[in-house]
Amino acid sequence: MEETLEELYKKYGSIKKLSMILGVDRNKLSKELKALGLTSPNINRKFDKEDLLKMKYMYSVEQKALHEIAKEFGVERRLVSKKLKEIGVVIRSNNPKNFPEEVYNDWAEQYKLGFSYQNIASKYHVSKETVRVYLQKKMNLPSRTSKKNFSPGTYLLWGDLYNNSKSLEDIGEEFEVSSSTVAKHLALQGIDRRTGYTFDDNVYENWIYMYNEDFTTREIASIHGVSKFSVSFHLDRKGIRMRKNWQWNLAKPHLLEAELSNDQKQLIIGSAMGDGTLFNQAKGAYLRMKHKEGQRAYLEYKMKILGEFVAEAGLVDTKTSANGKVFNQVYVCSVPNMFIKQIWTLTYQSGERIIKDIIPSLDSLGLAILWCDDGSINRKGSGHLSTCNFSWEDNELLAAHLQEKFKIECYVNKKYDKYYDKNYPYIYVTVEGMKGMIRVIQKYVPPSMRYKLGEYSH
The missing domain is CATH 3.10.28.10 (Homing endonucleases)
Incomplete structure (x- = not known):
């Protein structure tokens, strides 16, 4: 039996999606639905405080696009936009005229130097898609995946990392390429993709136990050789309430509003002007300091100053790549703190890194x-x-x-x-x-x- 327009609209829940499926004009379809008295099945959905906080975190910290958040909550994009505005979140615009021309030239320079779309988007508080569209369509810079070449040894390294339980996303993040690029080169090596659905219920029960014992999804994924998204999916499927992303290092919640010593404050201020990066969150902000392997002792010196404000993950070993070569790096993060949020507010303004307000300190x-x-x-x-x-x-x-x-x-x-x-x-x-x-x-x-x-x- 052919489905009615009302049934189709309730099924897909989006005028845009339905217009594309039916091949009709979106505005005409909207008027027809309005005449039938139909509205979005989710437009009047109620959200609790935690839902709104999660939306804000996904949009402001994870730099998710509105449509990605809408998909997560099963609602229309416009509803997400409306709710974010209601709680005081400024919606990013895809209009490139929001910034002076110098900013876009900086985007191009940073991209040529190896920064990813996400790196640039996070710094200027826009979506990754905004950066990608502007660089590709306005400045004719092709996607790095179409021109970035690594040595054969690097591709073999990807295979070794994947076979040693690294996920596609983790490898892509290390080498600043997409997970699909990693998957393509693994396939060329004849390496089969992990499905994440090959475990019995006993394994999933073990995941639940580990998660409740404060293991992160990334740690569980590493132990069982799957991606962290597979772990998150199965935990959610089992009805486990997921911890918010900012809680990974809030085993010390009492430090969120704790007073830092003068030395700790100076470390934050000096790092904000130097090689450190500040990340804003719904609760406070945190500092990440990353250095090459040869400066491990220097990073340990900084950790000593941070003291109890070092995140529980401690010193983390990682890798980066440039010109087809792989380099070892180490980094450490602080726990979120309100003083760091104050410094973030003063230094990350209008998409630029400004230090004039912290220089006197x-x-x-x-x-x-x-x-x-x-x-x-x-x-x-x-x-x-x-x-x-x-x-x-x-x-x-x-x-x-x-x-x-x-x-x-x-x-x-x-x-x-x-x-x-x-x-x-x-x-x-x-x-x-x-x-x-x-x-x-x-x-x-x-x-x-x-x-x-x-x-x-x-």
């Missing part, structure tokens, strides 16, 4: 962290602070702060990048200024980073 330890992250000294005794990610104005303010507070002789200079045909600002520290710099930060620089002090460390 930079003290000796914070400067030491910034120098160890981004400073260098040359053979002549002068120094160079790589602050090219910040505006000329912010560089001027930082240089003025170094001169007034620490009596460090320095000034803002620029260097020309021939490849990108662009001038970048940096802070030049004179020979006399470096003597002042060493005097200020020497006692805070760990042994593993003393090379950053040159001859003055002796």
Whole structure:
């Protein structure tokens, strides 16, 4: 029996989807449904506080698109947009005119340097799709998956990682490619995909037990050789209430609003200006510090300063790739904290990283962290602070702060990048200024980073 229009609409729940299936004009279909007195079956759905918080987290932190959240909750995209607006969330726009042209040029430069769409989207608080569409259609930059080539050894490494229980998503995240790209190269090696449906109920009961004992879905997946999404799917199917993503490191919830020591605050501020990355969450924000393997001791020094504010995962080993080569890295995250959220609010504004509001708070330890992250000294005794990610104005303010507070002789200079045909600002520290710099930060620089002090460390 042929289904009626009312039955089809209730079945698919979306005018857009139904218009595509029937091959009719969307507006005409909308008017016809309205004439029949039909509205979306989910448009008046009620959401509790936890649902709204999850929506906010997915949209603001995970950078999920509205349609992805709508699919998760089984509702229309417009309802998700409406509910997010009601709780004060600013909806991202796909209109590229929201940013000045310089921002889009920065997107292109970052993408050429190896940053993924998701990396760029997270930094500028837009969806991954917005970045992809703009770079591909407006700036004619093809998707990296169509031109990014790795050495044969890297593809073999993917096979080894997959056979040792890494998921496609995990491998893709490490090498900044899509999971489908990983799957394609595994297939070329004759490696069969794991299905995630080959276990009996005893195994799934074990997953439930492990999850209730505070194992993460990623840890369970690694042990059983499946993806974390398979674990999440089966736990949900068994009726297990999933922990929110921000709870993975909230085994110390009392630290969310705890007061940090001055040293810990300076570590956050110095890292926010240096190599650290701040991630906003529904509850607080957290700091991630990542360094190459050779700077493991330096990262351990930072962990010591963080103390109990280090996330339970501790020091994590990972890998990254560039030019077909694989490099070992280590990183550590803090637990979410409201002070870190304050710093995030001050530094991540309008899609740009701005430091002018935290410069006055930079003290000796914070400067030491910034120098160890981004400073260098040359053979002549002068120094160079790589602050090219910040505006000329912010560089001027930082240089003025170094001169007034620490009596460090320095000034803002620029260097020309021939490849990108662009001038970048940096802070030049004179020979006399470096003597002042060493005097200020020497006692805070760990042994593993003393090379950053040159001859003055002796």
